[in-house]
Amino acid sequence: MTCRCLLQSRPPLRARSLYFYVRSSTAFKIVLYPHKTLVSDQLLACGAGAVGRLLHSRAPHASSSSTLWLREAATASATPKNLRGSHNLPQKRARKKPVAVAMGPEKRSVSEAGAGSAVSAQPQQQQQPRKKQRKSSSPDALLTAEVRQAAKHNDPLAGLAAYDKAKAEGLELNISAMETLLYLCSGGRSWDTQIANSSAPAISAATAAEALPVTEATHSADRPMSEGSVEGSSQAVQACDHQPSSANGTDPMTDSTSKQDARKADHSTSLSSEAWADIAQRGRAIWQEHEQRGSANTEVAYTALGRLEAMAGRPEGALEAAKRSLAAGHQAKLRSFIPALKSFCAEGDFLQAFEVQSLILEHDLDLTEEEYALLIGVCAHGAPWAQARAVLGSMSRELTGLQESTLAAVQRYFRSAAAKEALGVGQSEWVVEQCTVSEDGRPSCCTGQLQAMDLSEEEYEAFGRGVAALAAQRERKPRDFEAFVSFLGRNGPYGAVVDGANAALFGQNWEEGGFSFAQIQAVVGQLRCERPALKPLVVLHQSRLKAGPANEPTAAAFLDKLRRQKQLYSAPFGSNDDWYWLYAAVQAGPTALLASCDEMRDHVFQLLRPKYFRKWKQRHQVYYKFKANGTALLTYPAPFTVCMQHLSDSGAWLFPAAQSDRWLCAMPR
Template sequence: MIAAIVAHAKHSSDVNIYQEGSFLRNPAIFMNNLDYSFDYFANKPWIDNNGNLVNVGKDFTRPSPKLHIRNQLPQNFRPAPKEVEPNQIKPTSHDRLGFFFKPLQNPSTSMSNTTSTNPSKPNKKRKTNPNPETNFLINLQSCTKSKDLTTAISLYESALSQNLRLSLHHFNALLYLCSDSATDPSSKDSALRHGFRVFDQMLSNNVIPNEASVTSVARLAASKNDGDYAFELIKRMNNEFNVVPRLRTYDPALFCFCENLEAEKAYEVEEHMGLMGLSLEQQEITALLKVSAETGRVEKVYQYLQKLRSTVRCVNEETGKIIEDWFSGQKVNGVSCDLGLVKNAVLKNGGGWHGLGWIGQGKWVVKRGSVDESGKCCSCGDQLACVDIDDAETERFAHSVAALAMEREVKANFSEFQDWLEKNVNYEAIVDGANIGLYQQNFTEGGFSVPQLDAVVKKLYERSGNKWPLIILHNKRLRSLWENPSHRNLVEEWNEKGVLYMTPHGSNDDWYVYWLYAAVKLRCLLVTNDEMRDHIFELLGSNFFLKWKERHQVHYTFVKGNLKLQMPPPYSSVIQESEKGSWHVPILFKGNSSQTWLCITRPNVCESRDEAQ
């Protein structure tokens, strides 16, 4: 039977000996002071105490260089019986790390000698038992997971009797469990009684609550139908302790007021949310829409429909049903607007809505239907719009890109580009030259494909009624094309026709701001397969950025050398308000990828508008 010595190179006299064939009861002790080589275990079979063969190299993951192998192995195992010659145990590549393997010099050495420790490393201190406060918190968390309110309250009473020092974590765990239990009718009374008592104790102990504390207590208040307490609590905690509320903090008060048809109080909560810089989501808007509909506030219904339009693309089933029921039972008298004024408003807003209020009079006709591939409503025949960001959003977007460019670019270079663009505004498409030229060129003979770029330019020229697009290329790339005799004539032709803009030195990593800024500023198409998922684009704001991409980005493919442009969709799957005052609302059902559209029209208005056109 052969054994091995494992030792540190710097401390070769400190030897730990392991006899092959005997059990290694606690490898953590054996390897406590050694950076044991993974290869030693991975290259030989082992048997655990149950007699199962363990293939370390297959069954266990090679550890990080910072981790000892002992963390990856079972606690009880032994080598499989195997005769190994001393010369077969060779030094490994880990020699450079300061440890190696040697044949055992004294095979008769017993396992009793294998527990020596490395004097260069002090023994780790034993973990002390947790204190009573920690034990209490651990037990509380266990009760929270199992939703055991009775045991948690018993533990709390015991902690008070022992005068334990309770922290924010203790109180928050109790408050959360009480607020969660208050939704169960069987435990509601107990949860409310103990929940408010815990909160009072928290304040008397001078433990400053945080947002989680306030949210739990607000939920308790809403459970007993006291929206006023929930809302006043938020304002008081913000004033006294500077607790910054989140959307979830306001929800109990808001939903309580909406369910009780206390519309004015609900609007007050919404206003306070706005002061805190919070934006409503579909759940909150739906609640406000419903209370407005049920209390007959038609102008508020219009307002929340517009908020839904700007917040979500498709509404859920619950919201769709509320909208459908309201329009089906209402006869709203709207204003009579000048058609030109309405069209200008729609154009200014980027299409898809005007925001001027209800238009026309009479009863609404509500149908559920579909929209064909071209964007035509199959119920009323209206053509839906491809919605763009509005004028204000466009200006903010362009300003954000310019500010980003000024931070990352040489300011003089980008300012020069801005000045040039102000004088050249007639482009209908911007071309990301590098993205197209390098498309599918990751092969041995691949390089910058001028034919691909030329094909895109010509295709855009044909589609736009003989208007040339603008190609943006880095000067290094353009210079190499100019120096190539086979491409020089084409580059000269592009240059003469004003098709090219060359980005300067220093913009290798940030040249994308040029083509992005140009496309935003000129409100034209952008031809690129770059999905712009970089974190830099996230800084621009995901909501209107995604809307802008849908409306302006053109993708492309080359199949066997043939170009195919994927133009923006002919319509947007979002809530739309037409010039005639009709509405189209997409509903996305849970678990179903297909959409159903609510078509909401007033026939008399539609007929009069058609005659006016």
């Protein structure tokens, strides 16, 4: 076997590693360990019938002999040209037992071998990777695995089959398996469909056919989707509301495996309503058996019980399950009340539905758009105008753009007999139609002007406390964020906060792009020109201030000026600078602006209460882009807020669509 060195001559270094190309397409490495210094001067060829220039020692150590080791390094390319040096071969490989290259009866250094000696070695055969031995699982663990596998496919029959098999073998469900099985029996991922099919037709009648095609219009390119989307709301509630409660740390109601396997076959869709009724009955029997044994029930189990009661058409039982969960000392969660709320709304019982809403608000839980759609929909069953108006007012404060299903519920209410109670003298009906809104906030369907809706003073304080609490909780060193709060107290308030990293990286995803301090300077300069009364603050991570671009003369001068003016803050290592610029902008109050093109959709911002965050973002975020000459073009918030509003001039109610520029207008006539 012939080997040929692919490295050029190198200077003498201790522990030099040389790579060789072997005709068998296997690369080997000669490792000259630190206890001996062997130096390569020239290329080496070695093998049967080949005599090459050998390594010789320039600085031998005390020992007169050294050992040359040969061990496998990587699989090489078929042609040596593809390997231009040692850096092309993997540096981290599994450790293998080194094989000594025999040099005679005794181990001799290469320098002793002489120029005419030949070195030959047979590489060690590759060791076969050891197969991992399967750990023997207990019957209980196998049962849990089968039930969880059934949950991945949303297959309640498979879960019940595993349960029956366990009972036949004398096994009992552990807490995790019991929760997952109850989750399956209560509908699993499709429980909304099951409650709609098993209850009165009030919910299932909410079809898009009744609604005006508000979302058929062209999507707006100027309004970010996050401003009108309810996804941030539901995800934010899930982040704070859904926490693992099982013994193994998983939650079948929100387990990530369910989301990952949502694309797999959903076996529940092939089941009839009669089959689901039998499955729900089995689920209640399993619950009773578990309760008779005196086992502790978790919040997840109580939520599943509430779903089972709702599927059976017993909303009072669903509400009782939520109350029992609270009485057992479990943390109040929105999902515990949803089965009762949906069931009461499905039956058109607005009195009980608003009782559930009161319980939710008593525990400081935020309703999402889905719950508001249920409440405004149930108002069509004879609720007084005062209650309907209260729901509309809450929607105006806490929601922005509305989904099509919510707009359909709004239309059903304003077309109902109950809505006529709000009509004045000489008015006979509500006219519900589509409309557009001009750039200055004037609707095409009626007279009036949309207003800019911002947070109240109390809401600003609550929002600021929430941001600070989350930041301190997630910082490695909470004192770092406390130091920033002190900095703002000494030098603030800052009316224009700049997300430095976002500005510097905007449009830089090209070959010669990089971190541009010139773009930060352009944004700051334009803010000073157009909003001279607002004191700017640039927030950057400390790593950005120590990198190469920050040392360029222009950038260094710009940063020094900001430091002298107390208009630069560097988030320390281990901190997330997002919390810093967000808190600074919120703390500055109603007149502050945040210059950033970050849509703030990631998990960090989903932890914030959406009823504060989305409306604040819409009123205070400034977007930018850059001209060819480097000048920044700033886009300020619109003069009105994209949210549901009531126009006193015409008495009309306007509802924005989340996925288009269209609005829904309900106007008395």
